[in-house]
Amino acid sequence: MNSAIPSIADYYRVLPELIWCGFGVLAMLLQPIARIRHVFSSLAIIGALAGTGASWLAFQRAGLGFFGLIQCDAFSFFFHLLVGTVAFLVVLAAGPYLDREQLPAAEFYALLLFATVGMGVLASAQELLTAFIGLEMSSISSYILAGYRRDSLKSSESAMKYFLLGSFATAFFLYGIALVYGSTGTTMLDKMGNADQASALLKLGLAMILIGLGFKVAAAPFQIWTPDVYEGAPTPVTALFSAGPKAAAFALLLRIFATVPAATHFWFWAFWTLAVLTMFAGNLGALAQTNIKRLLAYSSIAHAGYILVAFAAVTSMAQGGRAEAAAAYAAVLFYLLSYALVKLGAFTIVSQLGGTGEKNLSLDDYAGLSQRQPVVAAMLSIYLLSLLGLPVTAGFFGKFYIFKAAVNSHLLWLAVLMGINSVIGAYYYLRVIVVMYMREPSTEAAAAVPVSFPLPVNVVLAVTAIGTILFGVLPNTVINFILQPTLFGR
């Protein structure tokens, strides 16, 4: 804090964001000049990869940056890798989609990269206003992306809903920051521990922040927007929504109560209740769905609920010792990773099978898929089984670690409720598999030409499927890294 000039190391610490941002701006600038669409997709691919790679350089210079505004550690490194990879895969999946729907490419990739910047900032923010900037960057880009199919009513509806409800939630978040500042006199997370932890104002502020972030992660009762937005948004964007912003918002939540003691004590019951509500809202809602996108949207809600179970465990354990809590943090990170892979893969398949104008989205369109396109059906089954939490998939270990965290912190009821929800979830995931494998297709569907899967899409599917199986067989590879003691910067 001595000098007012940021050091070189500080810039390294935000290098991923700088690169993503730079490539986004470059795409916008080139838009009037370049006539070939491939220019933009290549640009976006390079940008996403370069930014993700740069997070390694940032990690080499771990520490507080920009006078404590951002914290660069293994935790933020993990999330940069995660959102960067998500961005990369979404770019790959979006290329064929944009071609098919004849949508402009440059803005799409630029917005995607800007959203990624926002998520990156969220993941490393150590100060609430910085976090707010990250949140806004990712949200505003997301609103536009949701409405990217301008001539589709559903897409516009999706964007409108997302925007109105989202800005409402952001207002909550901002108001919460104001209250927290009023109570503690700082917006720096690591300084808040010095203030009076019992202050009602602080608690109110933290509650507001929780509501704001609860909206972003689609926790019940703030989840109403999810199905509509997910359904209306272009499917690659839906893939992004379900993987990226959610992970970033969870990252911020983790960061806040890893550093602010008041949150630890105060949020436990909030998380407990949110987790139960969210799980049931998601799973019960999904039971009645016949549209695959809506089904996956409800499943997203349910999975946010499972992650919140781990949060309840973390808060419960953090009141005791730190050592066990680390395992619960690791459960969250692992779950987010496994979940992001699976949802990206699943939505990419949905996007590809949807056909021009996204018209083949009903479950009936998937009847007999295993006969028409056996490989695609098998891939989708892997993703669904991972969502279901069957062994040999990453989803199983994700769920297993959360179960373990819950049982570890003696939250048996929560574990049992999660168990019940897993069984409900099994029903609708299996239903999709049943439709694909056990139902005969309608005559016109059977006669239709199999949907082609271009190379970039196949890369996405290969990466996600291999990741899902790999982390399902050898979770060690990730867990060892996540469990590093440096993770929480203390």
Added chain:
Amino acid sequence: MLAGGHLLTVLIFFPAVGALALLLLRGDDHKYIRYLALAVSLAEFILSLFLLLKVPVNATGYQLEEFAKWINQPPINYHLGVDGISLFLVILTTFLTPISVLASWKSIEHRVKEFFIMLLMLEVGVVGVFLSLDLFLFFLFWEVMLIPMALLIGIWGHERRVYAAVKFILYTMAGSIFMLVGIIWLYNATGTFDLPTVQQMLAKGVLQLAPRTEMLLFLAFFVAFAIKVPLFPLHTWLPDAHVEAPTAGSVMLAGVLLKMGTYGMIRFCLPLFPEASHVAAPWVAALAIIGIIYGALVAMVQPNLKKLVAYSSVSHLGFVVLGIFAFHNISMQGAVYQMLAHGISTGALFLLVGMLYDRRHTFEISEYGGLATPMPKLAAFFLFVALSSLGLPILNGFVGEYLILLGTYQRHWQWATWAALGVILSACYLLWSYQRVFFGEIIKEKNRTLPDVSAREKWILATMAVVTLWMGIGSVFITRRTATAAQNVIDQVEPQRPYEAAAPGATAPRSAAAISSTSTASAVERLGAR
């Protein structure tokens, strides 16, 4: 030696390799697919016979153990081992798989490749369940095996197959999710997923569970197993699954999948939670007895032949559970024996019912009648198998039921008395249905010209019949090998009275293992004398 020191690993994953090889074949090459599947499953069976050579008869503890670190946080290991109980269950599995392949030779016509892949993957899961000594690994195989079974029912089953498949999978998952919570809880208490380690901790008193905790843990495991068995009143998935499954699916389901439940009780519930097992025993026994009688009564009034066999499974598995929860060496051995015998005789019954279905495409008893005239050989086989199922001496069903009743009687004569009703009822429903299907006048004209068993079917049935007879006569071959393992379980669940397993009259203090083998031998001798 063959397969080096990794016989168990080879046993688990050899069918998976076979399935992979099948995957590479062309889908319309039905002939090669069938022959390859048969070759793989036969080779697996022969491999499993090496277990008999390698496992010493009176060995205590787990044999042929394999251990490798898999995941370090939490510490999950790849730990395999075999003892007298799992030994024969593995062989039963590998025996029934080639039988199932042969039974599906003609009746599976579409998606042949996928069918045999699923069958082999099912074998992977089931053998894995029986050989795992790590709680986590056990759970993993337990879950993985669901998918091939559900697909077998759901794709190649009869009219209501999808309903049956989903019901099957949801029931099992509902149970197993709580088992997962139980496993994690146990891990929290012990810091390990390793079954032998947990057992040692219990034996040395390092691990002591509060009664309430122990009960909850017991229930978490028990419910998962009881659904699988299935124990009354959790049995409702079974008739649906059986009736809708293809013949091979029914054979595997009845033959080995149900045994996973009773095996789990023997392997986990009793040794890990002895006190809770004692508290729960009267209740479990009551449910088992209700299951025995209820299953038999429902079987008696079934108009559907396959459902009849399915309900007879509920009844027979009730005996197994009763034998387990009588905590007596003889009844425990009887339970293990009955598991094997039921696998063979009910498997054979499903094969026969499947053969009838292949000819007439119906399971309704009223559609048949007088079949002994057009198909005398099939009728003879059916009678033989029905008699073994109802427990005729010198056939396999008798040994298990007799040992169970004998052991149970020495502990609780009331339980044995009630259960004995089931023996009588099983004679009623099996013989009555046999009479309605095979005797009397031919009512339906179609039945007059039905072909008798083909050469392939004759070989299948003859093999089953030989095994049935051999198990009835040469039961000592099996009981000698299960005795020590059964006594181990009894010792763990009843450490305070290790010598009670002795037959009346045995007074001199001898080692538990010696007593167990003599008492069983004497029981078996008495069988032979009849």
